[in-house]
Amino acid sequence: MSQFDTLFDRKAGNARKWADSVLAKKFGLTPNAIPMDLADLDFPVAPPIHDAVMARAAVSDYSYTYIPDAFNETVIAWNARRFGLELEADWLKLSYGTVPTLHYIVQAFTAVGESVLINTPAYDPFAEAVEHNQRQLITSPLKLENDRYVFDFEDMADKMARPDVKVFILCSPQNPSGRVWTAEELEQVGDLCLQHHVLLVSDEIHRDIVYPGVHFTSIWQACPAIRDRLAQQFAANSITSPNSFAIPALIAAYTKCDAWLDEMVAYVADNFAYLRDRLAEIPEMQVMPAESGFLAWIDVRRLFADEAELKRFFTACDLSCVVGSYFVADGEGFVRLNIGMPRPLLKEALDRILAIYATWHQQEAPVPK
Numbered sequence: 001m002s003q004f005d006t007l008f009d010r011k012a013g014n015a016r017k018w019a020d021s022v023l024a025k026k027f028g029l030t031p032n033a034i035p036m037d038l039a040d041l042d043f044p045v046a047p048p049i050h051d052a053v054m055a056r057a058a059v060s061d062y063s064y065t066y067i068p069d070a071f072n073e074t075v076i077a078w079n080a081r082r083f084g085l086e087l088e089a090d091w092l093k094l095s096y097g098t099v100p101t102l103h104y105i106v107q108a109f110t111a112v113g114e115s116v117l118i119n120t121p122a123y124d125p126f127a128e129a130v131e132h133n134q135r136q137l138i139t140s141p142l143k144l145e146n147d148r149y150v151f152d153f154e155d156m157a158d159k160m161a162r163p164d165v166k167v168f169i170l171c172s173p174q175n176p177s178g179r180v181w182t183a184e185e186l187e188q189v190g191d192l193c194l195q196h197h198v199l200l201v202s203d204e205i206h207r208d209i210v211y212p213g214v215h216f217t218s219i220w221q222a223c224p225a226i227r228d229r230l231a232q233q234f235a236a237n238s239i240t241s242p243n244s245f246a247i248p249a250l251i252a253a254y255t256k257c258d259a260w261l262d263e264m265v266a267y268v269a270d271n272f273a274y275l276r277d278r279l280a281e282i283p284e285m286q287v288m289p290a291e292s293g294f295l296a297w298i299d300v301r302r303l304f305a306d307e308a309e310l311k312r313f314f315t316a317c318d319l320s321c322v323v324g325s326y327f328v329a330d331g332e333g334f335v336r337l338n339i340g341m342p343r344p345l346l347k348e349a350l351d352r353i354l355a356i357y358a359t360w361h362q363q364e365a366p367v368p369k
């Protein structure tokens with residue numbers, strides 16, 4: 001039995017994903033629902049992080065902090081050890097999250113009215129970072145080839161050639177599909193951005209959860225002029241010192257959790273294989289193969305007439321999900337399910353899907369496509 005098999009009560013920790021009020025209001029579900037929407041993990045935090053935060057809490061001083069040397073040193077060591085990246089402490093900047101940082105980047109490197117390019121389907125906050133700042137969103141749909149997403153380089157080149165397009169935000173690995181881009185693909189993306197003088201921004205938040213046997217390539221490059229401009233934007237947003245608990249948590253995560261993470265990633269990869277196995281019984285639910293992450297991206301175009309029917313299906317299962325239209329564009333007809341949970345819970349969720357599916361066609365008459 002794996003440590004990740006144990007069910008963990010997330011209602012106790014005010015987890016938004018598990019809040020009865022949210023599940024009822026947003027999805028019409030019961031307190032018995034299994035949430036599969038929001039992208040966080042239903043596992044307890046790695047024990048070394050727990051211990052470090054508890055030890056810090058015992059020191060009754062939660063006042064102003066500073067960035068201790070160990071904070072940056074552990075980030076540098078993690079990047080070297082896990083990804084072969086050579087970073088310097090000077091290049092690291094504190095920020096309060098990836099999505100806020102995308103907002104600061106849009107503010108720093110584009111002017112009001114200029115445009116930002118993204119691929120679709122996309123994590124919705126990519127569009128928000130652009131639109132919250134009165135910039136224009138330009139989208140380049142990913143193409144489906146042999147059941148995998150690939151870049152449409154021709155379309156991207158056309159769009160980058162527009163004089164108003166200043167920034168391209170790449171999602172690597174890709175959310176919602178878990179696609180890990182190859183070094184060759186990334187090189188081509190980099191070449192296009194260089195050729196069209198478009199700033200390349202790579203959101204690599206999912207890079208730590210890449211399945212065994214898959215190689216992740218970072219697109220990271222040093223560029224001092226750009227760093228300074230972004231640092232000014234951080235200053236303009238008053239980013240000063242880390243939260244008291246962030247310091248020990250980060251240091252513990254990046255020094256003591258390699259083994260925990262490797263085990264967790266292998267567990268999630270097995271969850272993905274298990275999901276594909278079980279859903280193979282539903283030919284109209286096509287799970288896109290993933291190479292990373294804990295999100296399954298499923299083509300349900302042949303099963304449901306429209307998104308309203310998809311929602312009715314998952315409500316009948318007492319499961320929450322993210323419907324395809326959430327992903328800016330080109331996600332219609334798909335559903336995203338979070339499978340980063342103990343396997344007994346995943347089994348229960350899949351049992352519900354298969355049980356409701358067994359009678360669905362008797363209840364609903366889908367429009368043939």
Ligand SMILES: Cc1ncc(COP(=O)(O)O)c(C=O)c1O
Pocket residue numbers: 039096097098099100123171175203205
């Ligand atoms: C691609 C991507 N970027 C950013 C985030 C969230 O980042 P943060 O919580 O650091 O703002 C997510 C969360 O799912 C994500 O999928």
